[in-house]
Amino acid sequence: MTPAEMESRIVRYGDLMPCKTAFIDAHTPGSDQKENFTIIGGGVSESPDQHVHIAEAHGFNIGAAGQPPKCRNSLHSHRTAEVFFVLSGRWRFFWGRHGTAGEVTLERGDIFNIPTDIFRGFENIGNDYGMIMAVLGGDDAGGGVIWAPQVIRDAADHGLVLAETGKLYDTKKGERLPEGVAPMPVMSDAEADAYPAPTTADVIPNYVARYWDIVALADRKPVKVIGATGMLRDKPGFEVDLITRASATEAMHRHDRQSVLMPVTGHWRVSWSANETYRAGTTTLAPGDTMSVPAGLDHSAVPSMTGEAALYHIIGTDDAAGPTWSAS
Template sequence: MKARLVRYADLVPCRTAFIDTRTPGSTEKENFTIIGAGVSESADQYVHITERHGFNIGAARQPFGCVNSQHSHDTAEVFVVHSGHWRLPFGPNKEDGAIDIGPGDVASVPIHMFRGFEKLDEGVGFLFTVLGKDDPGKVTWAPAVFEAAADHGLKLAKGGRLIDTSQGDYVLQDVELADATGDDIAASLKTPPMEKLRECVVAAEAMVALPTSPLARDGVEEAPIITPTETNDGFPAGPIAGWWPHGFNLRRLTMASGAYIPLHARSEVEVIFVHQGTLEISWQGGAIMMGAGDTLSVPVGLPHAFRNTASVDLVAFVVRGGDAPAMPNFTD
């Protein structure tokens, strides 16, 4: 179980994960791959947990003003704001509008459209991210990103590996460089109307617990955030269902001080990210205490219990594998 726990303090960042790593305004961003290899283009990217989950878990940490350049994904990209205020601009040149999100908010950006993200306020902020599928493919960068990166010696090899041409290693390794994104491809990655994109965001204060959740009890609430379809544990679709595939559910678990969820097992993979407070997870023969920013992957079929042992409320986000998770199996 300790090998399945990634503490915030132990996260290993990569400062050279993407092609825009030297572009002014983007040099200070840190990329993390917590579960799965993600979409990093750098051989220096450290992967904390390599076991296949059906989705990838990552994170980004950026200071005020730092920008992650405009790009598109082939699978779902979900942002959970742990700290800071952020802007998600849309379109290849940020011309199609933007949505701002803050602590506790969640945004799921549709596939095949350009998006970026930038830190709006002072201090360092942290985004927890979920990418669809075991292999989320490679990033498609907006044409202007390639042009800016080339000015600083960075290019992509075919297949998505970052090459530093200023060092000449692309000549030594005789690699074939990828072509920049063409205008025809960029034009095909159209931004949906803003009213549709606003359906892809749930603010923290708008998250509503489902009273009939099998986890609900005194001091415990479970709120749906991303539910692609009606589930086998009683959750209706929404509030984010998406017209593109997700392959996972996202929920918010809140527990008052002293609240307890007895031993239960899941039929699908379960990943827990603590947003605030502390959470004790116990099983026969052991227990782990999680704090804010920590991530844990719970083995399928392991009976485990949750308890909030602190004097403040716990808020955690839970990713459950599959579109329609099963009922938990309570064992005590």
């Protein structure tokens, strides 16, 4: 076997291919300027136009959302974990049946392990285009998105209909549901009202970690941000660590499954040894780049320039991908 090139496992920020029609709210005013990205795994897009950069199953999905100021993502829910960290911009996350149960504002590097089975949305409240990176639990991301009923009703007013197959159809373009395919069932208002609506005080201490708090703890070794023993104690089917300049090491190491490197700040030099599949090599990752490291490959990651440097490291676990919300 000829050794493969590692570049095929790296998705550069500048090469990300957005989809502007990924979800049912793509035509709804206030949500119609957002861009969605599927970086690793199949994601949860409802559009056949969504480009998948790395389709290989990792036990979790990596995606992203890019939005101009005042653009919002509509209220929805997932059955598996949805974790966001802010790459750029200033973001308000809100949740509850009508998005009024609680909210939190996040900035660069902050991370939010959004509880499963609650309605949530988010908007860019900064002055420039912003990007948030996402980790979704499971290879099938829980079977897709569960929309609040008002979102589906609003979308229909603007021509978009979601089929029971999870595919979008644009009636303003003359598209119709295929014969024998029904619309996606819309939950009743009573069913939606029964969803949990935790308060801000319920959520922030257990599901939000601030970037500078994590960095302060990563002065000697990487910090486990999400995991059974993490700052945010949870077992969503993957673990998230933060590595900083102070806790990075040149020592080579390996994992028994694929892992993912996602810089938040600084430039990182990633080196790896040769094996029967991959040539030895070195590359540099910048904020917004995503690298999938193969299982069993000896590698290291260290900052390559002076200044602030931190990256998130994600690896799957054998834990179930959800649920994660608990009123306790």
